[in-house]
Amino acid sequence: MNVRKCHDHVITRAVAVAGCAALVLSVSGTAAQAQPRDPGRQTLGATDGWGAHGTGTTGGARADAEHVYTVTTWEEFRAALKDGGSAPRIIKVKGMIDAVSAGCDAFAAEGYDFQKYLAAYDPAVWGHDKPVSGEQEELRAASAAEQDRSIKAAVPANTTIVGVGRDAGIRGGSLQIKGVDNVIVRNLTVEAPIDCFPQWDPTDDNGTGAWNSEYDGVVVYGSTHVWIDHNTLTDGRYPDSALPTYFGKVYQQHDGLLDVVRGADYVTVSWNSFKDHDKTMLIGNSDSAAADDAGKLKVTLHHNRFEGIVERAPRVRFGQVDSYNNHFVIAKGQKWGYVYGIGKDSRLVAEHNAFTLAQGFSPAKILKKWSEAPLTAANNYVNGELTDLIAVHNAQIPSETLQSGAGWQPVLRTKVDSPKAVPGIVGSRAGAGRIC
Incomplete structure (x- = not known):
């Protein structure tokens, strides 16, 4: 196997970041417990969000030298x-690794031709009443299956x-945290994978058709005790603004940056930077x-920075989600739909967050109602001013009245910072390369 195994003393190195202490402290109650200097050996603090519930999240911290890569x-x-089977492991990623280094053509099935695909399924030829089928669709599906296996x-x-x-x-890979317990992902820049072979659906989008894509940067599917920390997740080299249009619709090649789905539970998402993406987080x-999600999907999001996002930061169904001390930046000229999507049977608590909205964007759009579900939104600041997000939403969008009061109060939190200080704190410390 072409993997270099190293003893910890060979590959361990402290990452010095301005404003970070040399030694990381994990706070539990009134006691502070010193963490190892090696970020790969650090574990989630005992009160740090839903990921700390029960057995907590330690990842591969107990790995022996033979299982450090x-x-x-x-x-x-x-x-x-x-x-290494089920043994605890630490995988240290050095440099930028690329899952699609050979390009999309490497996945294409023999005979697949995108120009022929466009010609075959042009709405002027195919129409909008039935899904696509035939040779080029079969070859597209075979190409997509090869990409799926590879990335x-x-x-x-x-x-x-x-x-x-x-x-x-x-770059271009999709981390599948599926059906497992106790995983940590830290200090990575994850460039969202592009779908090399999106499918045209003539019947989608109210009968006018749409391009549908697969692949999220990180997927937490049916897994428990997961900590996603100090990463940068972004469209990177392939922003949606650069995507072409076919059949009058954007040739969408991105899905989500980070999705937590299908019975996943006890997840903490902290100190990450989410940048320049449309459908950010489900x-x-x-x-x-x-059947899978009721009573689960308990997720904490804190001290994350969302910049250039369009929607789903996050969109929530079913879960008890605690979102505090995050900073959301909506810039002049960008496309924007909403921040928090209030979905079926969700119980969102959004407190002590900061929002920076460019002129022309209304704070009423921070919340988006998809289904009837109460939420708590307290002590949030928009452009430096205390703002009742529910009240301003209901006043300006009375057709989608939201109900206040999620019915639960988070207790698993680290230090809660003043929302006025959050832009500076998160701006200097969130994202890859800034791990303490």
């Missing part, structure tokens, strides 16, 4: 994930994945998933 390619990374990486239980230094990350991906 340093990887520099996508192939090495996937090999390290598979090696997804299944993350096992008891694993820590951590970037080394300031410039580590993953917590619960279907109104019909009550």
Whole structure:
């Protein structure tokens, strides 16, 4: 196996960041417990969000020397994930590794031709009343299946994945944290995978058609005790603004940056930077998933920075979601739909957050009602001013009246900062390369 295994003393190095203490402290009650200097050995603090509930989240912190890996390619990374059975592991990503280094053509099935695909399914030829079928659709599906096999990486239980230094990350890969317990992902720049072979659906989008894409940067699917910390998740080199248009619709090649779905539970998302993306984060991906999701999807989001996002930051179904001390930046000229999507049977608590809205954007759009579900929204500041998000929404959008009072109060929180200070704190410390 082409993976370099190293003893901890060889590959451990402290990441010095301005404003961070040399030693990380995990606070539990009134006692402070020193954490190791190696970010791969650090664990989630005992009160740090829903991920700390019950057994807590330690990832691969207990890995022995034989299960510590340093990887520099996508192939090495996937090999390290598979090696060692169920033993705790630490995978250190060095530099930027690329899951699609050979380009999209490497996945294409013989005979697939995008120009032929466009010609076959042009609405002027195919219409809008039936799904696409035939040779080119079959070849597109075969190409998509090959990409799926190549860019997804299944993350096992008891694993820590951590970037080394300031410039580590993953391009074009999809981390699948599926059906496992106890996973940590830290200090990576994750460039959202592009779908090389989106499918045209003539019947979608109220009968006018739409391009549908697959692949999220990180998926937490049916997993428990997950900590996503100090990462930068972004469209990177492939912003939606650069995507072409076919059949009058954007050739959408992105899905989500981070989705938490299908019975996932006890997740903490902290100190990340979410940048330049449309459908940013789903917590619960279907109104019909009550059998999997009811009573689960408990997620904490704190000290994250959302900039250049269009919607779903997050959109919530079913879950008890605690969102505090986050900073949301909506810039002049960008496309924007909403921040928080209030979905079926959700119980969102959004407190002590900061919102910076460019002129012309209304704070009434911060909340978006999809289904009847009460929420708590307290002590939030918009452009430096205390703002009752529910009241301003209801006053300006009376057709979508929201109800106040989520019915629960979060207790698993680290230090809650003043929302007035959040833009500065989060701006200087959130994202990859700034881990303490």
